[in-house]
Amino acid sequence: MSDFAISPESLQATLVEVLGSKAKRVSVELGEVNLVVDAADYLEVARLLRDAPGCRFEQLIDLCGMDYSSYRDGEWEGLRFGVVSHLLSVALNQRVRLTVFAPDDDLPVVDSVSAIWNAAVWFEREAFDLYGIVFEGHEDLRRILTDYGFIGHPFRKDFPISGHVEMRYDPEAKRVIYQPVTIEPREITPRVIREDKYGSGLH
Template sequence: MTTHLETLVAALQSTLGERAEITVALGEVTVVLKAADYYQAMTQLRDDAALRFDTLIDLCGVDYQNYGEGAWDGLRFAAVTHLLSVEKNWRVRVRVFAPDDDMPLVPSVVNIWRAANWFEREAFDLYGILFEGHNDLRRILTDYGFIGHPFRKDFPVSGYVEMRYDPEQKRVIYQPVTIEPRENVPRVIREENYGMK
């Protein structure tokens, strides 16, 4: 007798074939696709009668720079999508790596699941991942004048610019960061009889 998870893996292998790398860990199924196969495979995941992934739950960006304490030697940026089939009662995680680290570009799935719209905008805003075919790819969380992508591992913690209200100009102004890096050393106070009566 096959389990629910084994049935899902068999259906995924039958539909996606050699295009997908399928793994099971901790009771969760992960499918890794190449960017060139991503759009067609995602359409099949939604439309195939054996799968019926009708709901996109989440889509996020990931920066794998320094992943595994520097042991990672693969591509840097990925878009990770979580799908749900209400009819079949199963879930899958789909990961697609952008083939170019300098200009991370993967196909948009907005035409497959409209719910991907704001998720893809968030991944673009925070990681700089471009979604080809997205008709309104613009920042969603940071200011339009923001420079860089703040969730990238190489983005400085203090950022590049800061904003403040200038009472003389009566407006908000942007200027280079004036925070000087410093090292905080905690002060430890030791008492001889601490905790004793």
């Protein structure tokens, strides 16, 4: 293992050299290297990041889905669904954040990297469950956090806070059943409470 971390700028230069035109954007933000690639190049880039001598990112430490539909208060004009991964090279003591966007907002699909980093198996199932992102080539893509009968994907920005269905135990059927949500949707507006009798605390 390297005793000293490689500077973000050095890693940025290495990624540009290794990936060439496959790197859509490589930037350094807040001391971290961010790499954005097209969905068509995602799988090949992942292999290069793992195997290229200057990269050697042998560990996937996190992968999550993202819904950018209300990002920056709705000013976002790019593709809606993204997949963000954090990669670690123990050998070279360096990290990179890898982002890929699904090219279709209606049916978001990107390649699975589970054959490259086995840790992606459960992470991708979670992103599928919560965001509805389909990972092409995943051998066991099914829900992991919600129930098999769950409707929709709860981390999508347009998913209602109260959900679509609720479940309860039905004593007549002697089992748990699903039914439409009975809670009336309402807008919760925060209110400011002033404890006048105690004073404002400002003098």
